[in-house]
Amino acid sequence: EHRLRYAGMFEVSYSSFIKFNKHLDIPFSDIDVAWLKRYEKWMKEQNLSVSTISTRIRHLRAVFNLAITEHSIKSDCYPFHSYKVSKLNKQTAKRALNKQDILKVMQYKGTSPMECLAIDIFIFSYLNAGINFIDIAKLKYSNIIENHLTYNREKTKKLISIPLQAEAMEIIAKYKNMKSPYLFPVLSPFHKTEIQIANRLHKVLAKVNKHLKEIGEKLELPIPLTTYVARHSYATVLKRAGVSTAIISESLGHSSEKITQVYLDSFDNEQISNAMKNLL
Template sequence: MTETVKAVCYKSKTLSNGEHPLMIRICKDGKKKYQSLGLSIKAEQWDFKTNQPKAKCPNRDRIILLINEKINEIQKVALDKRIAGKDFTATTLIESTTNSTANKTLGEYYLTYIQNLKAEKRIRYAGMFEVSYSSFIKFNKHLDIPFSDIDVAWLKRYELWMKEQNLSTSTISTRIRHLRAVFNLAIMEHSIKNDCYPFHSYKISKLNRQTTKRALSKQDIMKVMQYQGKSTMERLAIDVFIFSYLNAGINFIDIAKLKHSNIIENQLIYNREKTKKLISIPLQAETMDIIAKYKDNESPYIFPILSPFHQTEIQIANRLHKVLAKVNKYLKEIGEKLELPIPLTTYVARHSYATVLKRAGVSTSIISESLGHSSERVTQIYLDSFDNEQINDAMKNLL
């Protein structure tokens, strides 16, 4: 029996924006199979008699082109199978013209990325992607769109929209980098072509250059190290900060998960949570003093942040979120007492470590390796404010 291949406006499903998905419907042997085109349309914009968008439908020519391309592709596969004498069904016809990931919308891919992170037990990182996903949904109303809809103009509109909400350039940069990661996954799985990748032209690095200074001078670091905590929580906050600064800017999540088994022959050895890179750092006397201070024979952890009570990934993620908020609260209060030029947080220790080493003449490649960065380009973001300061100081010598 000859198959029929048509484009239909699938009214059985209504998206959050009131539109309906456009589908390719294949009928063969009395059975129907649908395949999404990754497009959606309002019912009043579709001619249900001709199965085409109406004359006044936005992007009508592009939609017709995509429909015809897909129908021709399916009909060609059917013809090839028929010539080869192979039997096929509506289902196998679709399977022959797509892979398991093709034609996924941006939103579907985004959710897949989040599920992958959760499967890797990167719960906190997955939570960050969920926040950015919600932000894009709020901006665009929905993400049931093809990747090709995201171009430079779209990204600039989103950037402007974020700035109008008084969000920091760091937050904007993070959320757009999450979107780029989803694009990279789709390209890696050959679901989209490289020519629809907007980040060739839209440079996230320009946002990073706008990031406010987050590093302290060595003199200010010494003020923090010499501060005597007035309470248990203040002392913990200071110790976490010092531990990070003296151990290659190790971030809070990695600090919290450190166990005494990570110490081997006076070396701190661990896999960075974010990048999974293996980090090995020689322990200094000040670091050993901090480790000894919190030694608890009933807990394998170096710091009293996590305990054997925290078993599940959700328990761990919730505990880390709660303690990090407290630590940063106390650090900011301490920074104000010390009249530091920037708000004090755990992340300042990481930036300060990189900047102090750079001032001392250490190469960017060595700093990058010790930080566990994926590339020197990421490290340079940490050092941009330092470079600008040096240029400003140098210019004073002109006159």
């Protein structure tokens, strides 16, 4: 599927399984609830974050799901009926800021071009339904249609259409470059192959998050500032403003809330536009 970063994450998980178990020359049935609990405990002893532990185990679950789909194993040796990955997610540290802290970030004046870019990407994400960094980096002028930002989310391929607010348009205008089709100076026509694009995105995201973390420390924010905090904050601010969870899910383009998504497609842009008036 050419999801190079995603594939890379699976390679990291694979190495982790090998390091823990010494080899993977074992039947699926050996990976039971007890095995998973030992693996979870081992990862905690490595001082890995809850989100990393959750990701590794979800990758293992994905392999089990594929094995069942391909009839390589029977569902009776599926350990994830009893071992719930969701319990790990509940332990994840808070990733959202309140509106007051968001405004602090928006009012911060960057002291270098990279710091300014980091702030602008964070604000642009917050103002545009928590659009993630990879989707921001790949946005082109052709994604602006009738004052809406319209794009297919990289992760889920879901079509997203968000009304562009004046503050977001100002950020776009700031980075306008006639030599590049991209809205932001992350990718350029130089980056042609999937590998070049993936490497560039990885490098710039690391820089952006490094600057955001430093800015967050200067502003004495309660949590480390990253691009992902913008997405969580967008959803949390709207939720606290009384906006329907269903409309928030629609604007975020979630695929994990599959049951909700069955009836979310009926929400139109006007409802999302009205909901987003609560952001500022």
